[in-house]
Amino acid sequence: MLFIAARLGLAALTIAGVATLVFFGMRLIPGSYADLFFPLASEADREAISIEYGLDGSALEQYILWLGKLLQGDFGTSLVTNKPVIDEIVQRLPLTLELGFLALMIIAFIGFPMGIISGMFHKKWTSQVGRHSSTFLMSIPNFVLGSLLVYAFSVNSLGLKAGGWAPLSEGLMENLKYAILPAFTLSITGLGLVLATARSSVLGVIGQDHILAAVSRGLSPKDIFSKHIFRNALIPVITIFAIVAGYLLGGTVLVETVFSLDGVGRLLVNSITRRDYPVVQIGVILTATAFVLTNTIADILYGIIDPRVTEKNDG
Amino acid sequence: MSDKHLGINRRDFVKGVAALGLTTGMLGIRNMAMAAEGSTFTFGRIRETKHLDPHSSQLSSSWHIQHMVYDSLVTLDDNFEVQPSIATAWEWQGNTLVFTIRDNAVFANGRAMTMEDVTVSLNRALKSKGNPWGLLLRNKTAITAMDGNKLSIEFNGPNNVALSSLAATLVCIVPTVEEASGEWDPKTDMFMGTGPYSVESHTANDRWVLKANPHYWGGAPKTDTVVVRTIPQAQSLVAALRDGSIDAASFDGNPDAPALLEGAPDIEISRLDTTDFYYIGMNAVAEGSPFLDKSVRQAVAMCIDRKQLIEFAFAGRAGLTYGWTQWGLTDDSKLPIREPDIEKAKAMIEAANLPTNKIKVLVREGDTLSAVAQVLKQSAAKIGLDLELEVVDGGVWAKRTWGTNPSDMQMVVSRYTGFAHPLIITAHWWAPEMSRFTKGYVPENPEYSAALNKAVLESTGDEITPSLQKAYEILNEEAVKVPLCTDIDTIAWRSDRVTMSPSREQAQNDILSGVETFEMKI
Amino acid sequence: MANSFSDSSDSDTPTSIHDSASTHDNGHGDVLIEDSGAGANNPSPGQRFTRLLRVAGPTTVIMVLILLSMIFIGIIEPYLAIADYKNIASGPRRSAPTIQWLFGTDNLGRSVFARVLEGIRLTFLLSVTAVVAAGIVGSFIGMAAAWYRGIFDTFIARMADVLFAFPSLIFGLIISAIIGPGSFAAIVAIFFIVLPTMVRVVRGAAIGVVNRDFVVAAQISGASTARILFKHIFPNVASVTVVQTAYLLSIGMIIESSLSFLGLGVQPPASSLGALLREGSAFLNIAPWMVLAPGAVLTLAIFCVNYVGDAARSIIEPAQPRPLE
């Protein structure tokens, strides 16, 4: 319990660090909201605008003010659209979450089995294909793959759409038509990673004594697979999976750009260029929180699976 | 509700109609109430509207929407001729401009517009922070409502830009009663005016949904709903046009739009000449700038190969201009610096004996601007100058160019949004004592100011042209800001789905002018 | 972008010499270990090289050759005649690939082939600079954290957590907006994005070394901290640093091209591969070669780096599990 509390404490500390970094980072960028949106206004007018939008005073004063409001649950208002920041983000969250979820599904149902197969038949060509393709998948920048798909599917669409979006409310099939290509693009690095991890952990298990012993005991291949190989391969993959999950939520910027999707990633990029400080701040904090929490949960799970971790931490 | 969804419904509808054998009869019949009911026109564009308050909206992307919602006193036709809008008639009575205000203008919420709305709106606009219209109407003395739907704007002398400048959204009529009561907030995206549409909903970076104003004085719009979507990439716009998720699109100056659209069936393309133009600015104020020396500025102006620029950066699709004279009011051929003269320019640079040949160029973000800057870099290399490009976002650009005095840059490449009358932008933006924001790099020039004031405030009729010509010759010779070319836009639409006639010339970025007359073909 | 657990927990273990010494307390009996791989005989450099080639295998050799030739061409590119074809209007606008225009031309009439060659150089230059800098600085910080432990170590670990959790491209965007876009900003952004991984890996490796008997012995003999860090600890974590640097190089290349793709890396007309992809993406449908050529070269380059990095890892640290990233 203490271990879990401590992990959560560290997570909170990390998020606080991210919040501080993003706040001051944004203030360091030259050109404020007033400079960008009222370029023709006189200096006095721009100052008046800054006061109107609560952007006056030193960065430190603003930071303290902002932090105070944040802790009271006030996430602020977008400078540009004058709507609550949380609305702006929540509006785009379904798309980004769905992409992340689909990407994870692709990784789980394609990458993991491929990795296991590649590891099981380690003397055959399948294994070499597995090894090289995992390296290859990790070598394709997702915007390169995305561009390729946009090109390929604009010419011959096979019913899939490279660009644009139909929300789930318009039916699953309609939605998937739009979601498949970006989700696949997003999954590519994780796919390679999970493939490689599953493969190497299967390879590691296969060589171990207890498998050989099981074989000599005459255990059926099916049992060996389900009792030994699969389970042992799963643990490191779960860890990797958590990392990938955390990364996906923050990693959709490029995919959303390439496929012209209006998700959280693009919102953040646009908000940086618009100096929409409140949106960037909350968006980055949320993304970081997603990352930290998935990792913390994985960490705690890992602690449960492997008690040595907790023991070590409790001294 | 999504337009995608409706797209399917439309197709289904066609099928049903065809089955009944009524197709031929239905299509092409105008004003079929049944057909217009619930119809949606979906428009795609590259940029997003960021500015909300119409009276301080200085970014043209905002006008795309605002033009559909707000009316100004007057409007402009394709030839930049002033046409009636909220005002049905006007006349100069000495130095006073008297408008007759229409009595059938009604806000989208059903309240009839009053004279008070007009006067309060105009005063609000002119006081709005950052609204430069105060400059244009700088010799205005009073705005008064008179009996019988008359409005007078008094000036203390002639003003040759007054009328056409009142066509801008920046001086539109807003629901002032609702603003005072708090029912309407100009800082939100729920635009409401006397125009054909009002905003129903808005998702930033994604779409604006506009509903027809049933009380519109010009007659109920033919299409119920207009959706304006932001699709930041030209290819995605093309894809959306092909698959029918949008009915029409503006390619925002993308020179390759026609090529992108090639082969797409049922697409009509219209080229829009715009009053926007590309320019370079050289810092003739900041200490240490190489451009304090006029001959260096002139050498740079002299090395620009506009024909190559237009051919490569604009795929041949931009208007050639040497001065600020593209409207034909003045004579381009008399400007001192025109065709490139590399030898002479090179000699001038050598004579200037600069401590370094490296020049930092601040380029505003954008594919076309970046291409323009690269062509310029190559031209400048021919006269021995090494331009180092720095492509920055709009905030950094504005801060370093306009928000700092002296400007934190040596040279800039950017684009100005054009307005109807040449005097509005070129002349005024040019004089730092008036435009203020260019003070950081444009030195004051009394000779120019005198010529400008003469053209705007003192001349009448035929006298305007010679003063303006003189002002432009000074600008050209001073070479602090050098125009490169005018921009064009491409509007494309699905001819099988919508009947529309976009304006030929795009005044004030009104890319959807006449939207109330567009008609869905089903 | 990476795991934030497993070894961050190290900082919470007791800061005692006693503990870590006694955990190894299973040593008894036969420790006649010939463990460090290289065998007792002293091979000549030539023999070593052939043995290395044999261990690496033919595919790795091919990859190394591709990589070397890419870097070589990248380096000599400015002196090749083809560099002139990077000029605007040296060819027609958007010409499809031909014999003369191997990868076609771009929207300003420049040879895509020539620009891709330059792109290889810039992409490598930026990512190598940033990653090597991160390797050096990260090694310092990681070793210092392992040596001093305590508050300094905790501080470093927390900073690394924050940098890890910060969405990396957004971080790059903010950095480059602050210091102005360009090569320097790209290097700084890549540097900070890969630094925490480097620090963690080196710290983890160094923690295994700081309490080794030879370090304690040197300390007792009166060696200064600097001497211990550089003479005793660094050589023993250097292989980890090198392998990790090779590995992070591919990450660095992806980050560089991603930042350039968002318009934040090298400034035009300089062309990193990511910048070419960005420019080309506007013409995907009408001039796909503008995207396909740099995209393929970029993927190939990253693949080679990854492949060679993997091979280097398996040669240097056969028993090490693959890092998670």
Added chain:
Amino acid sequence: MALLEAQNASIDFWAGPPWARRAVHALQNVDLSVEAGEVIGVVGESGSGKSTLGNLFIGRLKPTLGTLTYHGKPLASIPRRERAGRFAAVLQHPKWSLNPMMKVGDSVIEPLQLLGKAGSSREQQQRVGEILERVSLPGNYQYRYPHELSGGQRQRVSIARAMITKPEFVLFDEAVSALDVSVQAQVLNMIKDLQRDVGFSAIFISHDLAATRYVASRIAVFYAGKMVEDAPSGHFYETASQPYSKGLQFASGLLDNPDFELKLGENTKVITGCSLNDRCPLAYDLCKRESPPLRHFDQGLRVACHLNEE
């Protein structure tokens, strides 16, 4: 005056994560002095505080309470440079006793280099050669890397490195534990010879009572951070006074009386009274209530046990 003297020295560690810090008493109220030329054997099980004691005497750890003096002055007050060359250590793991990235010769000469007395590179080679021969290794081994040596050879090199500055005090922390029995004997012999020749003082930490018996003149027994017996070697091996000492001897086969077999204790349990009371086969009521003080007897014998009070 003793060369090194611990007076009432305690060492606490802070263990656990920051939010649950707790003190671990690694060493409690230790009084122990090392005279010039004396070799003290320190025995005890894992976790008894032996290595902490070693680190205390070598100056790697400062006492939390009490003092450690060197020629009467607190050791911590003596700057690193002045300590250089006077202290040396031979530690547990042959695998890690030498820097794997340095040639043997460079490792051996390093302490002398740190003193600035290494001389020219030719002199260095010569000195290293001599000292390697002194530990029965061929002089040309100095050009080899540690991985080319066996475990015993590496420990000899460590000893050579420790001896090269002719130190006053050497810490042997499980220095031979990891070696083959036959190799152990050779190395122990060598240590004994060198001690006689060089005349250094030493603390010889080992869980192996037989090895300790061979080199040490006095034996200190530690349990749970406390010294429970300090006896001259002869007395210790013949008639150890502490039941725990006898238990250790039984465990290492030096004693065949099963009455002294130690029970298994629980490491984490907090114990009142004598810290050994849950393991001692002879423990009685008093042991559960009171912790016995360290009592002085003849010939410098010191024992902490209620059984020895009468």
